[in-house]
Amino acid sequence: MMILTIGSLVGFYFFLQWVIESGERPGFARDDLVVPAPAERPLLHEEPPLFIRGGPTPQFSIVPMYTVNRSAEALDGMEGIGAVLNLEAMNEGPSAIYVESIGYTTGWGASAEGEVGRYIEPGGRTYLRHMLIPIPSPPPADGELTFSLVMDILVEGPVSWVRRENLSFEGSGINIIPLAGEGTPPRFGHNEPYFYDKVNDMIRGDIGELEGILEGEGMMDGNFTIQDIVDAYEFVSSRLEYIPDPDTGSNEWISPITCLERGGGDCEDYSILLGSVVTCLGGNSRIVFTEKHAFCAFYLGDDDSVLDPVNERFGLDIPFQIIEDELGKWLVVEPQSQLVFGWFPSDVVVQQGTLEDMYIRGHSDLGWAFESSVDISIVDIYIN
Structure with a gap:
């Protein structure tokens, strides 16, 4: 006859919790994905005076x-x-x-x-x-x-x-x-339970209120375009400033609405808010966690030419960074960049030669890589 002590029961309980928490999480499938329409929104140009x-x-x-x-x-x-x-x-x-x-x-x-x-x-x-x-x-x-x-x-x-x-x-x-040498290919984890649950639970609790805010801004027109991603970036970057976590050694994450109310946060907070906004507007969002940083990736479909109107809007050829997987191409966006949409995130370098499935649009001889990170965790914002 087997006798279970209190200690063994507690240990068994935590083992069951580990089994449950380490189970597979639902992520994007082809049927979930929306390709943004290539809508144009040109540079503001005012007609010159007559005389x-x-x-x-x-x-x-x-x-x-x-x-x-x-x-x-x-x-x-x-x-x-x-x-x-x-x-x-x-x-x-x-x-x-x-x-x-x-x-x-x-x-x-x-x-x-x-x-x-x-x-x-x-x-x-x-x-x-x-x-x-x-x-x-x-x-x-x-x-x-x-x-x-x-x-x-x-x-x-x-x-x-x-x-x-x-x-x-x-x-x-x-x-x-300067250019870096050829980098080490990263090890990608996908929808790992700790990150996945933390991100999606926070967003799920705020999504209704966030949609109401975006509706009030006139952003919820029901027609998702590539310019909506730019508008979401500008919505976030114009309202937030960088606020580091308290100097306690903890890594505090805050929800999208809390981030807006505070008027700032750190890289995870920016990314969670930006990913949430694009999700509300009808797009598919991911958050990419490196060992030192977090940024966003948004679904483009199988063809990155949908980005052409964005270059026309800013009047320059932006060196967009792309991650490609079995579902298609994903546009990398640094939410904290105050300079221009699509510029390089922190913890990223330009290198000679390309890594498989990671490229810089318009620069076939160059690639991008993570400067100090090897283990990368990608989380789908999946609140169905």
């Missing part, structure tokens, strides 16, 4: 006063890819201005120009556009990208608008991250 006086200003004519400054925000550049500039202008003078175009010239002689078409009232500050400055491989010897910006504007005068061309601004140096 323009161009060229050199005639003698004795009235010249409107103006003072314009610019802001060029950039992260570190990537060798073989480039650096993205987020360009804004400030009108510090008494006259309205209209920015026609802006361009750059690099220290090694490369240059390009992009259309803008934005009015700025006196005292105003306005987003102009993004620009990608390509960085060759090998990069400049000093490992730094130096550049200047050139702007063409119209200034409002008492009778007509006056054109002012080739206004030059020196840009600060941008650090260049």
